[in-house]
Amino acid sequence: MLTDSYGRTIDYIRISVTDRCNYRCFYCMPEGGVKLIHRKELLSYEEIAEVIKQFAAKGVSKLRLTGGEPLIRSDIEKLIKMLSSIRGIKKIAMTTNGSLLENKAAKLKANGLNSVTVSLDTLNNEKFEKLTRMGIVSDVVCGIDEAIRIGLDLKLNTVLLRGINENELDELISFAFKRDITIRFIELMPADYDIGFYKKRFMPISYVSEFVKKRYDAKPSNYRSAGPASYVEINGHLIGFISAVSVGFCDNCNRIRLASNGKIYPCLGHMEEYSVDFKKALGKGESIDDLIKKLLEIKPKSHNLLNLSIKSSMSMIGG
Ligand code: SAM
Ligand code: SF4
Numbered sequence: 001m002l003t004d005s006y007g008r009t010i011d012y013i014r015i016s017v018t019d020r021c022n023y024r025c026f027y028c029m030p031e032g033g034v035k036l037i038h039r040k041e042l043l044s045y046e047e048i049a050e051v052i053k054q055f056a057a058k059g060v061s062k063l064r065l066t067g068g069e070p071l072i073r074s075d076i077e078k079l080i081k082m083l084s085s086i087r088g089i090k091k092i093a094m095t096t097n098g099s100l101l102e103n104k105a106a107k108l109k110a111n112g113l114n115s116v117t118v119s120l121d122t123l124n125n126e127k128f129e130k131l132t133r134m135g136i137v138s139d140v141v142c143g144i145d146e147a148i149r150i151g152l153d154l155k156l157n158t159v160l161l162r163g164i165n166e167n168e169l170d171e172l173i174s175f176a177f178k179r180d181i182t183i184r185f186i187e188l189m190p191a192d193y194d195i196g197f198y199k200k201r202f203m204p205i206s207y208v209s210e211f212v213k214k215r216y217d218a219k220p221s222n223y224r225s226a227g228p229a230s231y232v233e234i235n236g237h238l239i240g241f242i243s244a245v246s247v248g249f250c251d252n253c254n255r256i257r258l259a260s261n262g263k264i265y266p267c268l269g270h271m272e273e274y275s276v277d278f279k280k281a282l283g284k285g286e287s288i289d290d291l292i293k294k295l296l297e298i299k300p301k302s303h304n305l306l307n308l309s310i311k312s313s314m315s316m317i318g319g
Contacts, residue, residue, distance in 0.1 A: 012255040018068040024133040056088035071100040084112025101143025115153035184240030205243035250302035269303025
């Protein structure tokens with residue numbers, strides 16, 4: 001079992017399989033995109049599987065593929081197959097913008113993907129196109145419906161955004177309830193390339209939890225996923241709340257992040273100063289045991305996001 005210097009068990013790795021994306025969401029990247037890593041710096045599927053094998057031998061059992069947009073990396077189902085055959089790996093999930101899910105869902109499931117989280121901040125096509133700078137919301141809805149049809153376990157993630165979707169909570173919740181899926185509301189986190197957006201659009205998660213309490217017959221739920229959400233239950237449906245800024249979740253943090261450049265970041269809110277370069281070590285044929293030890297030693301107690309906003313982009317570190 002892997003335990004960090006604050007006694008937290010680490011059993012969950014988020015893998016950013018690419019820093020590229022077919023959207024440019026305002027809160028995640030600037031309009032021109034981010035500085036992309038060179039293709040030769042990108043971890044190969046074999047390298048990802050090798051790193052995960054070593055962590056799985058030490059107790060990591062849950063993986064989440066993310067990005068950038070994981071579905072734009074070619075043959076991603078091949079990686080899922082490789083990861084699902086690693087001894088000790090019990091659950092493989094993916095976070096996706098859903099735009100390419102309709103055609104890929106069946107193959108992903110057949111290769112061992114257990115669950116998928118689709119990001120959906122609005123159902124209004126005009127707002128969606130503006131927010132993502134290029135997306136078409138019906139593509140995402142078709143992806144969601146196909147994933148449900150073939151029996152993939154599915155959740156929605158919705159970032160709460162002042163002036164964009166705080167007046168759409170009912171529609172988003174009933175969209176989820178009609179499909180019998182869980183929706184989780186997430187507090188906006190500051191990204192350093194556009195602090196102005198954060199200041200203008202941030203709303204505390206209490207806005208939506210209060211709304212839900214007043215509007216529905218909501219009961220607190222003991223349900224816990226692998227992540228930091230807390231839940232309420234309404235007639236058998238779950239609504240989740242994730243707050244990195246106003247409440248925080250670092251005390252129970254169980255995860256580390258493998259970025260597409262081969263560095264592992266032990267915390268979302270701290271970048272280069274705390275990263276460990278696994279690709280370099282693999283390239284030299286070095287043992288990564290010492291790097292794993294170092295990673296556990298340097299994992300910080302908390303993210304400090306308000307003073308150190310997310311450097312670079314969520315798409316690089318794997319949101
Ligand atoms: N492209 C995929 C997607 O959008 O689901 C996966 C990568 S994206 C970086 C992962 C998650 O991070 C998405 O749910 C997105 O809404 C969230 N995210 C990105 N930037 C964020 C920010 N500044 N604050 C809160 N959540 C953010
Ligand atoms: Fe792409 Fe996801 Fe970032 Fe949007 S949130 S730009 S879909 S990586």
